[in-house]
Amino acid sequence: MRVARFYAPGDLRLEDVPEPSPQPNEIKLRVRNCSTCGTDVKIFNHGHQHLSPPRVMGHEIAGEIAEVGAEVDGWSVGDRVQVIAAVPCGDCQDCRRGRMTICPHQTSVGYQYDGGFAEYLIVPHAVLKVDGLNPIPNGVSFAEASVAEPLACVLNGQELAGVGSGDDVVVIGAGPIGCLHVRLARARGARRVILADLNATRLEKSAALVRPDETVCGADGDIVEAILKLTDGRGADVVITAAASGAAQEDALRMTARRGRISLFGGLPKTAPTITLDSNLVHYRELTVVGANGSSPAHNKRALELIASGAVPVADLITHRMPLDNVLDAISTVAAGDAIKVTIEP
Template structure:
């Protein structure tokens, strides 16, 4: 079968590889759609970072079950599925507590993330544990199902946070993760969802997805505006940009007992002035990946709370992954989510 293998920065190779063989407890899935994630682009630009050279990348994906191994009962051939990319031990204290994202063996003994430490979905087929195949309803398209994984990342952050119905939220950064945070905050019935970004087209998209207010910090003081809008500060600020200016602004715009929830993966250290938090007893929390959120994300998507097609700005063939995918993402910042398919019939 055809697959895109990662070797180093700017070195993805389309190769013919053997189709995966099914084994007990696993399923082979015919890949339908794969989303290009920011972490994939980081590997393309500066890798290897987390991806093992020679690995088939791709971790945001949907497909149709092609074959199941011995002992599999949760899915059958022909089932349409969204796919979890966490390959964990299932036996450590974190896995047993439902915190699969914190598996003690992550990165050890072959455990880790499909698309980084094991072969992922930039291919025609992928092998994964059957329990990581989550059936989707007929009302949910396979394109939208490919966005369940990043949706789970954002829902995990929202569920971990102090954001509940009627509380206020600020989202710093309106990239794909920031925009999905808007959707999840809307699903949780936040009273205000304030989005901060320097790109006007992203701010317009945020409004379409449910933001109540958008702020361009190049045009106004974001902290002052947020405090004015929320009577002194926001209940939860989600930091999805990963740079010093947004980190600092997020710490300064919190209400008393407010929370800064870090969702971004930072490339550089940032500084903190603790007094910005101490006097109001505000806290900083962190969110990594997801644990058990797939079913809830599927329900949110299937409810048609927003038009998910707004997030899909381009669809391409697997053969065009580098030029039409990675390079387009780097050179044209208007794109939000580019979906990739190995099947010509999907386009």
Template sequence: MELMKAAVFNGVENMQVKEVPKPICEKDGILIKVEACSICGGDIRNFHNGLRHGIESQIMGHEIGGIIEEIGDEVGFFKKGDRVALAPDVSCGQCVYCKRGLVNLCNDHKMLGTHWAGGFAQYVYLPKQVWTRGFIEKIPDTMSYDQAALAEPASSVIACQEYNNVKVGDVVVIIGDGPIGCLHIEVARARGASKIVMVGLDKLHLVPPFKPDHTIHAINQDPVKEVLELTDGIGADIVICANPVTKTQQQAVEMVRKRGRVVLFGGAPKNNAMTTLDSNRIHYNEITVVGAFSYPSNGLEQAIKYISEGLIHTELYIHNLLPLEHIVEGIAFAETGKGLKVIMKPWNN
């Protein structure tokens, strides 16, 4: 039996790096050598709170760049040696939403790194259901594996702004200064926004390289007052809440213009998901409040294109590269505000 190194989650704040059996590639599966796996905010939440659906033990990690090591005889299109990016979402293909092309809203939505072993390992195996109903895309020879690992989070940001029609001339406010918020800056700029405002807190010092037009400290300043002053009292065309704080959703409704849009991009903690919005303001100002989750079937492909064309500058996000043995250290680094993205390198010592 061949073994591989993996970081195995065994319960709340219990992650052990050890040797486990290397997956066997079946005739309809794909085995990928993981070269880079980025730590996601979801990985951090799962580390502290546990996995969903009663899953007690798993190899997490779903922002993956790698190379196809083995491939089953029944698999078409891909071949051994293909360099690829992966995203975690796997749809059923049968529910009412899948049949409408809304795979991100699948009634039986599953994820690599939760329902199947993920990328915090030297190898990740994709059974037929995962590679046919999930996301795997070839990457250009010019794209590094570290860049490929950032394609997944970029996918959801691009999808959000396309769905909400961020366009030339828009004033866009982004609340949340983490990697997702910074991705929103770059995507909004690529789509032609005329003014981009970042509202942040502990990572605000990391935002200047992304060159927003204005930054606002969420505590030391009054975000609503500042946005209204920056827009001559009109308000923003669109406000994107890219964080898990419900108070900022209330502020978003106060700072958006009439007929503007408020996008709830970040999910709130399950034990604190309720909030109160000014329904009269929404009503009389005809404000649209929408959610944004995941991405469509071409989402990963779109993100790879953005990165390849230099619209997303991946080097600005990656602040630490660590071997798998230091994954707990990587999680701590990612949540302290010292950096934006941490990439785990399973083959480094």
């Protein structure tokens, strides 16, 4: 079978390897779609501390079961399934308290286990143990199901930030994650959703798809002033920084209304992980600042339900489909910002 295996930064090789065979407590999956994201670009360029090369990359995975281990119950050959990416241990204190997104023993598909840039993959016992293999609802395509993983992360972030009915929500960053945030905020009852970005072309392209109530281009002036003007000086109830930008995080503090919530959704580069936080703004405005780290198996299930119900449509966000042999082109396309979602179809 064909795989794309990461060896070192800049060294992702297309290789022909034998098909894997599952252990009795594992499942073999035929990959139908594995979508790409900015994390794949980061791994390709810089590697990752938790990724053990050589490793088959890809973590936004949907496919059909090709073989079921003898000790695995409840699944059959031909079942259409989606696979979680972040794999909690299920046993630690955080997992037992329902806080699986912060499991200190978390492993990940595409990092410690071979991922979805392959014709087949093994769903490890660790995934099955935490109920991390999910049936794809009828009417949902493999490509759409592969987007459930990033949507699950977005869902976790909005739950932590308490996005709800009547909120004015600002999403900073018009990439694929920002687009999902816009659609989910609307599905959760936001009164108004404002999408902001520094790149006018990307903002225009994304806004044409997800149709936020307002857009703000940072290249045209001070984004904080623009948000305050749109909210009659009050500020936004929720600001989500869906971009790896310290400046965006600092701006978020200044544009949030009293008792508002700020989601630092996009992580910062390790070379520049700190910002200047005006703690008096947090203190006097009684602001809440939350992080967001991936998703739990339960978030993945709910993400599939949101897609299936039409509450959060994702099909039109998949702007590019490529075969596995074009995986390097896919990563370049994501890096250039020329797509919303690029999906690989092995």
